[in-house]
Amino acid sequence: MRLKKHPILKFKRKKEITFFYEGQPIIAYEDEPIAAALHAAGITTLSESFRFHRARGFFCAIGKCASCVMEVDGVSNVKTCIVPAMQGMKVKKQIKAKVSPEEFSGPKVFKQTPVIKTDFAIVGGGPAGLSAAIYAARFGIKPMIIEENFLMGGQLIKQTHKFFGSKSHYASIRGIDIAKILINDAQEKGVDIWTSSSVVGFFSGNTLGVIKEGQYYKVKAKTILISTGASEKSISFPGNDLPGVYGAGAIQTLMNVYGIIPGKRVLILGAGNIGVIVAYQLLQAGIEVVAVAEALPRIGAYIVHSAKLKRLGVPIFTSHTISHVFGKDRVEQAEIVEINNKWQKISGTEKRLDVDTVGLAVGLSPSVEILSQAGANMTYIPELGGYITLHNINMETSIPGTFIAGDISGIEEASSAMLEGRIAGLNATNKIIGENKEIEQEITKNQKELVELREGPFGEKIRIGNQKLYKEAENNGIY
Amino acid sequence: MEYTKKGYFLEKHIKFPSKKRLREKPVAIIECTQNIPCNPCVEACPFGAITIEGNINSSPEVNFETCTGCGFCLGICPGLAIFLMDLSKGYGLVTIPYELFPPDKGEPVDLLDRSGQKVGEGTIEQIRNLKKYDRTILVTLKMDEKLIKIVRGFRRKK
Structure with a gap:
């Protein structure tokens, strides 16, 4: 069922379309993910557990877990929570593990690999990634943002409440509207935005492997920001796998x-x-x-x-x-x-x-997979949410020229994600164009604001976590 | 802390004006004593009646003498943590910031205290839905004078 009215939100539904779930026609609207449209039609079981055939629904709805994978137009392992339904699409439950190359039907990606060169590649288009792009673009850089979802804005786009903070952190503006401000700003500044694009590899020399619409690309970047956010934790209890x-x-x-x-x-x-x-x-x-x-x-x-x-x-x-x-x-x-x-x-x-x-x-776990696979130095700090990529106060990791910002660097709020994004974006810019006094001043200003934001009792956990982090980073030669 | 167990502030955590001041005109009551890094209420007040000592993490305070009870801070506060109390009309009025579907003017409602317990019955005296409050509406509840310190919510009758 769909909401008809809401005191804060207006739902502008696009064109009505029909797709097929196990042969049964399902009505959806353009730009509605497959799993969401199925939910609206009362279908909450998206797959079955392979051995005991227990019903499986989605869990995170933002493409982080694999709970919603289905077979779509013959392609297996499609994350139906972030792939929009299209007219005539054929969607099936995936009730058997498909792991061998013979069984796995996926995009043929390796035929031709275009190489894209960029000064600054940003993985993740939430508040941290967008802020980094905007601040880098202010100094003449043309960053690219690679976002797995078809929508930009990360988790801001579902926050109907007004945010705390001061003017510089968009205080008293709703998350949904902060997302609009940041996305518009990035677009106006000419940031190259790639949505529905998955980063599937991080190679030496700051090179990313990216799949967009079935095509594989290599992105060679001078600097990289990983701002992939976090995923929701589960806990164990009987029945925790049930849809709902x-x-x-x-x-x-x-x-x-x-x-x-x-x-x-x-x-x-x-x-x-x-x-x-x-x-x-x-x-x-x-x-x-x-x-x-x-x-x-x-x-x-x-x-x-x-x-x-x-x-x-x-x-x-x-x-x-x-x-x-x-x-x-x-x-x-x-x-x-x-x-x-x-x-x-x-x-x-x-x-x-x-x-x-x-x-x-x-609770949330930082989405560190790309960087841990790339061999960045990691550590475990419970106060920051678990496994964390070591980084310094400039948000740089052990891989030179690769930065992190937002929840991936420690679970916190969108206001700190935006400040961290600015700091990372400005430091990346510094690397690209050479050190610049104006940039240095901006970095100091944003670092000061971040310290202030964390000064209160609610910042205690992150302060303790960061203290441990900076010490370990220093021991690992990350200053 | 007692309030972190209960999930709401108790009267002893909140600063109230004198009865004399309440009889003059409405007044803003800030129920935010937890050192949140937040300050829009200070900037919103057209009369400079709200201040935060020290840095942004300190709790805001109202000067009850300069506060005119205009309600602007209620529509701005991201925590929906500011209320108006008023005894100037010969009955009790409490205004609460609200972001659910609005009730109707004149509608009879159950009055709830901070814990959600029903403490009486009242009516919706006024609803303010101003553009500058960006979809936060101000609902004014009419009630017995004695209730204005404890009523902070309402339930629509089915």
């Missing part, structure tokens, strides 16, 4: 980007900022939030955000975790249970909730 158990961000994507109703009654797990913000956004779309459950004895979110939920009567259960999700082919009920200070379940405190959707807001 989604990352909280996936719920936002379905509901706020495509205007599709994720479910009618929702349980949110995790009372950090993402959990409570998504819960409020569900209410905004007219969907019932049955409860928010949080394993810690306290709420991690800004209290102003949780207060918005509480004063509308949404219960938040602290010291509670999810113990079970029940259902045949999708979520029909969920059970939460109280836990003690040793994280043990207290029997007799189980509560069965009638929900059809469970949103997991239990």
Whole structure:
């Protein structure tokens, strides 16, 4: 089902089209991903587990996990959450592993490989990547952004709330509108934007392998920024693989980007900022939030955000975790249970909730795959979200000329991602055009703002994490 | 902290003006005591009545004497954490920032406190939906005078 009205958003649906799911016609709109259109048609099972044939739905809805892969027009392993449905497309459930070259039907990519040369290649078109491109373009560089999704803007495009911060971080502007500002700015400054393009390799000499529309390209760049963001974590409980158990961000994507109703009654797990913000956004779309459950004895979110939920009567259960999700082919009920200070379940405190959707807001992992495969020095810092590419305060990694920014460099907020993006973009520019006083000043200014943003109590985790990081980076010769 | 367990601030965490001031005209009450790096309310106030001491992470404070109760800060605050309280009309009025489907003017509603408990009944006195508030609407609830310190939400009757 699709949302008809929304107090904040307007859904401008494009031309109606028809595609086929297992031979059955499905109505969709242009620029609606296959998985989203199927969800709107009530089809939440996208594949089956290979051995036990359990129903599988999507999980992240932003192309990070492989939960939504289907066979599309004979091509296997298509991430249907970020590939738009097209007129006449034939979509099938992928119920068998396709790994051998004989079985795998994919684009024939190696026939001719065009080589693209660029000063600055940016992988990921979210707030960090866009900010880097804009700041580099201000100094005459023509960056290119390679974005896997068909939409630019990363996770800003689903944030209906106004952002904290000061004027320089677009405070009091909604995430959806910050995305528009950044995308317009990048376009006006002539940034070369490649959407629906996947980076599939990182080779020596700062060269990227890219697939766009079935064609393979090599991108040789003087400098590179990897701003691939993060992916949502899951936790283990019986039934966590059922369709209807989604990352909280996936719920936002379905509901706020495509205007599709994720479910009618929702349980949110995790009372950090993402959990409570998504819960409020569900209410905004007219969907019932049955409860928010949080394993810690306290709420991690800004209290102003949780207060918005509480004063509308949404219960938040602290010291509670999810113990079970029940259902045949999708979520029909969920059970939460109280836990003690040793994280043990207290029997007799189980509560069965009638929900059809469970949103997991239990943390994010930095999307470090490209750089770890490229051999960049990595480390593990829990405060930053797990495996992290070593980098210095200029956001440069152990691979000279390769930078990172945004959630990949430590899980934080969009405001810091934008500042990190600016810092990385300016440093890349410095490498390309030679050191420049004006650029140096801009770098210092943005670094100062970033320090200020992290000075409060909510910046403590990132401050501790970064302290560990910079020390280790220095020991590895990354200054 | 007690409020991180409950998920909302308690009256003791919030600064209120005197009864005398409440009888004069509406006044802004800021319920944001958690050191968030944020300052649009300071820039939004046309009367310079909101200040943040030190850096951006400090909590904002209202000067109740210079505040006119215009409500501009309510429509700007990203945390929807500023409210208006008013006793100048002989009954109680509380204005809350709201981003869900708006109720109708004159509609009877259940009044909820900060924890979401029903504490009384009231009506929608006014709805302000101004362009400069960018889709944040200000809902003014009419209620018994005694309730204005505790009512922060409402539930539409089915």
